[in-house]
Amino acid sequence: MSWTMISNEENYRIGIDVGGTNTDSALLDSKLNTIHTVKVHTTRDVNEGIVESIRRLLAESGVNPARVQYAMLGTTHCTNAIVERKHLGKVGLIRIGAPATTSVPPLADWDDTLKAAIGSHAYVARGGYEYDGRTIVELDEAEIKDYLGRMKGEVQAVAVCGVFSPVNASQEKRVAELAKEVLGEAMPVTLSHEIGSIGILERENASLLNGALLNVIAGVVRGFEQALQSFGIDAGVYICQNDGTLMRSEYALRYPILTIACGPTNSIRGAAHLSGLNNALVIDIGGTTTDIGVLAQGFPRQSSAAVEIGGVRTNFRMPDILSIGIGGGTIVRDLGDAVTVGPDSVGYELLKRGRIFGGDTLTATDVAVKLGRYDWDGARTEELDASVCRKADEIITRDIEDAIDRMKTSAEAVDVVLVGGGSILVPDKLEGVGRIVRPDHYDAANAIGAALGEVSGETERIYSLDEMTYDEAMADAKSNAVEQAVLAGADRATVQIVLSEDIPLAYMPGNALLVKVKAAGRL
């Protein structure tokens, strides 16, 4: 085979999304066209489902494993480990905070089972910075070495969280050096400024959970890499983050907490790609619910609420999703003088209980087929009461329109991407909606989202506008975010700012401004 032939051969990427019920996978070519998708049940040993997915993707597509260039995994492993309190490692915490912060000790809002899983080595040491980076007090290294010494043999990781470390990380970095000195070079150390933003308790919680998940993520990455190798795939391995971007596997090994809840994000990203839209609502209609997310500049709009993981408040932001109780299996009732829709559903029993399938329960799917939205071979629609169906359809359409209106950010018409098996419920016209796009491969949008491969970097800092102009502050934050993205593996030439927001800090003269910027670029 000559070299020209090799270079003409197509390169591929695999995306896998492991959810609670299904493991979805997708094979994309180098132009990000979807070649093939596979859906299998998520197995108890999650790796089995991953292996089966790869096997079927390759076998059914006939693609040469050697041509798979990238492999991306989004997984619920870490979320499950926290929720079930299983496989978590013991973590020692040094909070650099005293004399500040002593009125709320570490783990104050943790429940006992999670506390027990993490262990009993949490210390508040002297140190910390002001919002402008000034030192509150210097580290007392003897004190810190003492705390670290007590952790010997009893922790598998160390987490370090200092007051205003996102503004000035020097003390956290010094404690990391001391931790290696006392506990050995191999001791993994999580520094909070690398994980989170302003809000010490949430960042501390996230850092602790991160340390506890190191073993879990190591198993995931090892399993994924072995599975790939066993099929002869020698690819760059990436893991999905909750913000819709990717990180290299070696980066994931250090920051497993960032993989939490990437599933909904992947669905929205996948829908964006399949539809070619960058700004739209993504409506995922399943058997029981309709989930609406917002796609802004190609990324999911995030919820402003603090996110709890396993009952612990963290500073992670999740996609802003609105769920309503309308799905393909939603039960429709004729009460004589009125028709009601849901909120209960026949769920996965639709094909048995739905009227058009010969069952006894009128569902939203029956209504849609009766009204000609979808042609289902052999559907028994004759006996269905057309006026009841029309009334039910009015309710369903109104509820979905109302939910769309809730998620819109302006009165202008918005484009909608419809995914999920229940999307046949939706008519071709909706109030307040511009285009309605129903893409191919809609049921594997999550796996396709996983495969898309943009990597990101974020920065969050407080600037004093007495010392610099607004433009200088924003420029500094942006260049910082770009560097973070490049550090995470992005091709510098393709990196763009995807999110930029600034919040004036209330009650604080000196014109303090909190700036958050995120940049993302292609692999």
Place this chain on the structure above:
Amino acid sequence: MANNKDQNKLTELDEQAVQYIAVGAAVLGTGGGGDPHIGKLMAMEAIRKYGPVRLVRPEELEDDSLVVPLSMIGAPTVMNEKIPSIEQMTRPLDLIEKELGRKVSAVMPIEVGGGNSLVPVIAAAERGIPILDADAMGRAFPESQMVTFYLDGIDCSPITMADERGNGVLMHAIDGVWEERMARALTIQMGGSASICDYPVSGAQVKKSAVPHTLTLAYEIGKTLFESKEMKQNPIEALLKQLNGYALFNGKAVDIRRRTEGGFTRGEAVFEGTDAEKGRTMRLFFQNEFLLATEDGRSLAVTPDLISLLDQDTGMPITTENLKYGARVTAVGFPCDPRWRTPKGLETVGPKYFGYDAPYVPIEELAAGKGGDL
């Protein structure tokens, strides 16, 4: 808790009560006052350590007892990062006692709105003294002189402040406005967040000048919201009854503009009516707190009456910092303490003070369709 239930009257603050008050205080915070989350965690930690805190009503105080308001001054964002130290929560009390040469009988919140509602709980728990069921605003306001004590000409001095390092300050200010200037400057040097005692008052002064029973009110509001959530009911009706309030508007945020001026977040938000109110447009003006709501050139509610934004589904309060595009809200308004409606009250916290060209009209009159033209 059992104690509270039996008498059907709040007599002590336990962990549950603190959780309710935190939510109620966010409603009374009218969009400002800071996130009560840290204050709640601090209070719960103190109660776990020292036991529940007794709640004393103004009418139960001896006239010559010494009551001291204790609060945090500065940026809530800073307090969420640089959480106060334990010592910092009692040092201002030590300094006041030293200056006045007598013991503090009870602490009280200076404002019931937002994070400061629970700050005195920590000192009360550690000292084993009660917390007073009253405050000096009946809501939240952004500046130190905006208290009912100021209206009645009560001396704000001696004023004491502390940071986490161990620095303590004793100040004598000629009035509340000077207190605000000096305390704000010190707060910057102390890192953007400090503890402060001002307006030390006697039992007699409390009875005359404080806004009574506001912690109980916050507790009741929080309880209503939690219970409605459990029973999956819409809490807004029940809440309006509790507060003698009015539903001003049901709508969706379609435009929000914020800017910083003099250390405060000022701005305005525009809402479009939803459901039965489609076609209406409300404008809401804020300076940390929501201060003025208008529709078609007419006021719906004006400071110092309270304006809160509640999530249409859950009834949970929304702050000026967390308000975002697309939020579905019910704007509610309720009457302020009558002292704010006096000439001096309106001079201190009325619309003119905040730079709004709107006359003050009590919300009861506005709701009845009287006055309020801009």
